[in-house]
Amino acid sequence: MPLALSFIFIGFFIWIAENIATFLGAWQYPNQQDVWSWVHLGKISSWFLLVIISFVIVAQLKHLKESRAGRKKNGEAKKIAI
Known part of the structure; x- marks a missing residue:
């Protein structure tokens, strides 16, 4: 499977999970306040x-x-100030 296609599938399944979560009331988007609707595609x-x-x-x-x-491992480690 191409990598880009797998990323699209992952995004799609997260979108499905987002729809389930909004349907169950975990959060709402402004267009879902009166009645539940699908999250925009x-x-x-x-x-x-x-x-x-x-x-x-x-x-x-x-x-x-x-x-x-x-x-x-080679003894070349330097301290990096963050």
Whole structure:
């Protein structure tokens, strides 16, 4: 399965979970105050983007951790002020 397609599926299932949560009253959007309605289909793109950004951040942090571990193993570790 292509990676982009899997991200779309993840976004879709999060959107389904969001609809279930709003139906059960976990929160409401302004258009759902009087009567429940589906969350706009356009929100899938927001969830899709969130999934991509999350994967990129985790991959970068993993790469950073591995590079620091490699330097530490070689005795080249430097203190980084945060």
